Amino acid sequence: MVERFVFARIQRIPDSTLRGLAERLARLVLENWFFALVFVLLWRFPYIVADLSGSQVKPSRPTGDSAFWQSEMARALTLACLAMSYNLLFGFSGIVSFGHALFFGAGGYVTFILMGHYDAGLQHKALVLVLLVALGLALFSRLRARALVVVTLSGVLLALLLLPAEGAISFWQAAAVALLLSLIVSLTSGVVTLRVRGIYFAMFTLALAEVFWVLAKSGTFRSYTGAEDGLAFRSLLPPALNVTPTADGSRLTMYHWTVVFFAIIFLAIRRYMSSPVGRVMLAIRDNEERAQTIGYHTLFYKVLTMVFAGAIATLSGLLFMIWATDKIVHPDTLSLAYTVDPLLNTLIGGVGTLTGPVIATLGLHLGETYLRNETFTLGTRVFGLLAVWQIIALAIAGALVGVFRHSLTRLGERLIGAGPRTPRYERLMLAYRGGVFVTLAAVLLLIGGQLRGEAEAVYNVADLWDLFLGALFVVVVMVLPHGIVGTWNRLWATRRLRRLERQMRQEREAAGASKP
Amino acid sequence: MVEETFILEGKGLRKEFGSLVAVADVDIRVRAGELHAIIGPNGAGKTTLFNLLSGNLRPTGGTVWFKGRDITAEPLHRRVHLGIGRSFQITNIFPSLTVLENVRLAAQALGGDSFKFWWHFRRFAQYTETALTAIAQVGLSDKLAVPAAVLPHGDQRKLELAILLASDAELLLLDEPTAGMATEQVPPLMETIRAIQRGTGKTIMLVEHNMNVVMTSSDRITVMHLGAVLAEGTPAEIARNETVQQAYLGELYGDFAGIIGGAST
Amino acid sequence: MHSYFAHLSPQHRRSWLLVVAYVAVLLTISLADFGANTAGQTMFRGVLLGMLIFLVASGLSLIFGLLDVLNFAQGAFLLIGAYVGYDVYLRVDGSADVRFLAAIISGVVFVALIGAIMEMGLIRPLYARPVFQLVLTFGLGAIFLDLVERYYGADPKQPLAPPSLLNSNFSLFGQSLSYYRLFIIVLGIVMMIGVFLLLNRTRIGIIIRAGVQDPEMVQALGINVWRVFTLVFVLGAGLAALGGIALIPYQGATLGMGNQFLILAIVVIVIGGMGSFEGTAIASIIVGLTRAVAEQLSLAHFNAPVLAETSVLLLMIAVLLVQPNGLFGRGE
DSSP: OHHHHHHHHHHTOSOHHHHHHHHHHHHHHHHTHHHHHHHHHHHHHHHHHHHHHTOOSSOSSSOSHHHHHHHHHHHHHHHHHHHHHHHHHHTTSOOOOSOHHHHHHHHHHHHHHHHHTOOHHHHHHHHHHHHHHHHHHHHHTTOOOHHHHHHHHHHHHHHHHHSOSSSOOOHHHHHHHHHHHHHHHHHHHHHHHTTSOHHHHHHHHHHHHHHHHHHHHSGGGHHHHOGGGOEEOTTTSOGGGOOOOOTTOHHHHHHHHHHHHHHHHHHHHHHHHHSHHHHHHHHHHHOHHHHHHTTOOHHHHHHHHHHHHHHHHHHHHHHHHHTOTTOEEOGGGGSTHHHHHHHHHHHHHOTTOSSHHHHHHHHHHHHHHHHTTOEEOTTOEETTTEEHHHHHHHHHHHHHHHHTHHHHHHHHHHHHOOOOOOHHHHHHHHHHHHHHHHHHHHHHHHHHHHHHTTOOOOEEHHHHHHHHHHHHHHHHHHHOTTHHHHHHHHHHHHHHHHHHHHHHHHHHHHHHHHOO | OOOOOEEEEEEEEEEEETTEEEEEEEEEEEETTOEEEEEOOTTSSHHHHHHHHHTSSOOSEEEEEETTEEOTTOOHHHHHHHTEEEEOSSOOSOTTSBHHHHHHHHHHHHSSOTTOTTSOGGGOHHHHHHHHHHHHHHTOGGGTTSBGGGSOHHHHHHHHHHHHHHTTOSEEEEEOTTTTOOGGGHHHHHHHHHHHHHHHOOEEEEEESOHHHHHHHOSEEEEEETTEEEEEEOHHHHHHOHHHHHHHHTTSOHHHHHHHTTOOO | OHHHHHTOOHHHHHHHHHHHHHHHHHHHHHHHHHOHHHHHHHHHHHHHHHHHHHHHHHHHHHHHHHHOOOOTTHHHHHHHHHHHHHHHHHHSOSOHHHHHHHHHHHHHHHHHHHHHHIIIIIIGGGTTOHHHHHHHHHHHHHHHHHHHHHHHOSSOBOOOOOOGGGOSEEEETTEEEEHHHHHHHHHHHHHHHHHHHHHHHSHHHHHHHHHHHOHHHHHHTTOOHHHHHHHHHHHHHHHHHHHHHHHHHHHOBOTTHHHHHHHHHHHHHHHHOTTOHHHHHHHHHHHHHHHHHHHHHIIIIISOTHHHHHHHHHHHHHHHHHOTTOTTOOOO
């Protein structure tokens, strides 16, 4: 309706070029109204929180809900970028990497080590070393990917140009070098390992990230990395990026830049996936050998995607650390935790969907932040509806039905008779499954009601959050493989297909009737 | 004698899997513009030979020549760019992509735009055009937006053909294009293949299990047995060939006996 | 043994030569650098570490070979085994012998039980979705680690007294060594031979080996492959747990040990070749030796453990580049 109204107005524009322009603009906004809305909401988020809580958007002291939620939202957005980059590999390309944290953590480490220990003489040696390693890998890997070697070479040359010959290095130069370094690492490791079976790639990335984590923690490089304590960078950060909540609103500005960063990454990934390359990646995920036999050098596309994902992870990692309140790069940013986190969010949100990882990351991260300080007992009611133990009982019943759905189906078919998937069969099966769930839930609720009196212990949400995530992870993998958004999309697609089928049948019938 | 032009040649091709010799020193030559069929019973090494020619397998010995050029060492994707396209015995498509996208990707592979990750793919309309033409040739135009996985089997085979057509190969290698199809669907598909060959002048080489299918529609037939070439010639020559008759009439293969006897299986 | 070498493929024969040459190089380096005694001690430590790695890696390799599942939770199995064993050791009354035995039995049984439940309940429905299987074991590994931390705390546990029988010392290469270290090596060798015999001399082993080659074929013969799958998974889990408990008197229990050994086991599998039992056994020892020599070298020359921590990974990268399927792997 809105559409018709807008286009009717546009038709009345007399100038034809202007009309065309307006038409394109209107189409762009109307087609992406959802994303535009989300962007506006994110942009206004500090003000909304400020209005709701009665706090200031630009407080002069580091207090207040708005300031707090600005940094939490910013952190969540950078984590969402990480999840999206992981999804680019795992969801859109079918590449399972268990070392994505390496790129996430590398951004902060490389940037701030470079800034803190900049030595113009050393840079040449280091770059030559990187160059030699890259060249050696490319030569020894029995791969004639000359284009990739050329890219590496130009990356190193660019880094040489970026690094100042004397004096200190600026934050931006250091960050650019970090990005280049991540490009080179993802490029070489991709070229070396992506051509072997996926499982080798998973193992290789896991080992690589683990080694860098150990290195970051080891006391040997304490003067560089700060070992277990992490690398403190407060003094290195340019004032513009130092998000202390002062009256001049540097935090708010930084928040808005973060939103812009997020939007750019989101759009870049969207464009990447709808570009010719993205189409090829979908083909490779579906059937790699076939993609080769229609003429694609699949390794090239896989490496390109990995480089892209690695670069996004590096940038979002750096931004994540800038938002850290203690201004320390922790070695944990290189650990498995930051591979598991995007993996989990991708799975829960929906593998291979654009919005899934974002929704899951924002929901889980903000949810955890919101509930972190809450405590509950098993009898506490959630939103005044059900008690915690009742929810747990229902969840267990649901998980059991989900996990054992194959055995249940077999059992059910013994009851109602196996058969073709007629509507009657479907109805009976649904009733049967529902019956099993209700019975199970009732039994569990009864048992739980009996046990409840003994359990009045008080739990912290923060303590149990990881456990909750773990349970959620297992349930999603086992029962909901397409995640929230994926399942939603599928439901809609099925409905559309049904409608289409009905339409076609009707048309066919109409055509048959008109025929003599 | 006029020198004949061979578009594809296999010289002394050999493939061993461990101690098993799947293809034993086979010489095969395909004339440009012809429809050349390889037939033989299961396990005769047809598909292996095919994979050697297409590059899906590396030969243990021997060389493959395409238009007078040694391509034995060329990887798969390079062969496509040289002009060799192939289909598979088991249906080999991109199941979650739509019919149009399946074919469009094949068209896109030949152009030089596949690495442009900064443009939307719709910008390159020429590939969609090519794809639409190819899809029309095989008669799937009414199913453009259907995901390939939900197509009926016969349509999936047609889709494979469309993918090949869109990749604009001079030489099409079809591995049992009629595999798994209902009997009544086979002749129309063979007609489509024949029509494509006549209409475009492309060379088509196909592997068939069922001799019936190729007797009427091919220009030349190679019969394989136990990894070696048993006979080669026009369909009429093959039908008369004594070795073929001895090999198949006598004991083993009922369907071949039936064909040579003129009856339909 | 003679017939074994006669039937080797050329690639495997070359791999054997490489292995022997590599070990000889390691030996020469350490002899030249540290002198006979230290070199001997280093080699001893290397073999010891190799045996421990083997206990984790053999399970990983067996499970992968048969089920095509790379079990990233294998490190967590070791971790759980160690912590549960540790817990039982402290709770049981009696001499160190009784405590240790109780720890071994309870730890192995507990982890085997977890393995069985995991295979039947979680892994089995996912055979049609291998990527999710991979992700699931990886996620479960992280969850198990979290649970162990929650239940037993993050502090490292001190080494406990080994059984009295093994609590005395013997002298080797001029150093006094605990018999317990010898015990670990013997345990490793026993397990190596045990699994080898199980695979080669028993009916179930024949089924497992046949299943590695062609699971569908085995199923077609009317054998319940599911039960064999579960058995192998349980066996792998149990071996890892055994490794974890064997570590207690040696270096105590820490939260990091699971992933540390998982990484080492992965390196072993990549080097040895996926699904190859002999490859796993040989590569375990090679990795152990490499690590020990690298540790000794970095201690002597660089005063930094960095070389030791990265040496094994560098070895893996080298093998991946030269022989992507591993030294004794199947495939082209």
